[in-house]
Amino acid sequence: MAHVVLKDLIKTYGSFKAVNNVSLTVNDGEFVALVGPSGCGKTTTLNLVAGLIPITSGDIVIGDRVVNDLDPKDRDIAMVFQNYALYPQKSVYKNLAFPLQMRKLPRDEIDKKVKEAARVLDMTQLLERKPRELSGGQQQRVALGRALVRDPAVFLMDEPLSNLDAKLRVQMRSEIKRFHQDLKATIIYVTHDQLEAVTMADRMAVMNGGYLQQYDSPAQVFAHPVNMFVASFVGSPAMSLVPLEASTASGNTVLTSAEGWRLELSPQNAQKVARATTKKVVLGARHSTIKLHKSAVPGSVPAKAYTVEPTGDVTFIQAFLSGVIVNVSVPPTIAVAPDEQIWLEFDQERMHLFDGETEMALKAS
Known part of the structure; x- marks a missing residue:
């Protein structure tokens, strides 16, 4: 060879x-x-x-x-x-x-x-x-x-x-x-x-x-x-990408949606956002890294269920969040109805952040 x-x-x-x-x-x-x-x-x-x-x-x-x-x-x-x-x-x-x-x-x-x-x-x-x-x-x-x-x-x-x-x-x-x-x-x-x-x-x-x-x-x-x-492109379902805006509140870096909800970032993710060329930041997350809640919990953001796709050992939920579709996977024991109000919690250790202008991944250092 x-x-x-x-x-x-x-x-x-x-x-x-x-x-x-x-x-x-x-x-x-x-x-x-x-x-x-x-x-x-x-x-x-x-x-x-x-x-x-x-x-x-x-x-x-x-x-x-x-x-x-x-x-x-x-x-x-x-x-x-x-x-x-x-x-x-x-x-x-x-x-x-x-x-x-x-x-x-x-x-x-x-x-x-x-x-x-x-x-x-x-x-x-x-x-x-x-x-x-x-x-x-x-x-x-x-x-x-x-x-x-x-x-x-x-x-x-x-x-x-x-x-x-x-x-x-x-x-x-x-x-x-x-x-x-x-x-x-x-x-x-x-x-x-x-x-x-x-x-x-x-x-x-x-x-x-x-x-x-x-x-x-x-x-x-x-x-x-x-x-x-x-x-x-890589991953099935694809990674969800949510366009947001970065700002500082009370000394902490937060991402804000057009609807008004805010997501406070961990220190490491705040370092990543500081390297962006613009305030526009895109949050990326795989379906398995997002937790779905039936009521608000600290760190969660409001969304609405759009479709529910049972596949046997896992159920995929497509949810509306900040004007885009977000894919979430949950155990089949969790029942979610279309149009139901839900809350999503992003794993700060496994989320991805991208520059809204260059579309390149942001790294801490």
Whole structure:
């Protein structure tokens, strides 16, 4: 396997920059997910690495080679696409063997590689079947196997699970993760589903508008989003963001809403707010860090329940607070009715604060 380095990568279409100065390193044997909404530049970045489209400027390094001007076949990569791209008239065995036959490998070596790939992906019993006789998950496994037999330096995967139903996606997530662990493969994986990235990747690159917003482990991106976009994109349900205004009252820093309620901040959070470029501050909180009360308690703020979504082991409440929707999770034993008056208490240790102008996370020091 090999490492991949992107240096100041740019791709333009006329005046539009689809990829804008993206720099990152994928270490040897690392699983990196490129995530973001449609049009963020993640698939374009993958296609640049693959050589399917030419770069405008910057460098792509695979292993020890700058591959900017190499054809896809010379980059030592293998791609797994959203559509399985299997030959319908060929058996699974012949689908797996085809890329090796194109390289004119000896027949016994092809047979060995095909059977080893089938063993690794637990599909030896499928080798004589045609694609139409396979389930979606099995077809995707064949597509993985066809990439595996080539023994590439890097695997590139473009939303390979998006055509599967929810249950199969969960199963295939586990299989791809095990595939990575067993082979110690270098994988760059594109998805719009941040849950796939969080559950599978060693590191995730969050993109928006062609820019790389944050590149870190899923745990760090979830716990310490660098800006409001990352905070609202990573997590399910998304982090709630409440626009407020900072001021000082009786020597304490408080956040004030348009409706008039005030939230006094801890000394550490007051330090964060002091670093803002404006009085406008956005409070961010995950659903699990907000306590719901049926009556006012010290430190709580008034809200109104909007919708109630029981899911079995937890109930999600969407509440109106300061003109925005806030997500709160409660045990199923707590009954809340739509339009009911409630009070929300934010955990000062786990709340996030963002600059209302720059939208960047505020840090104490």
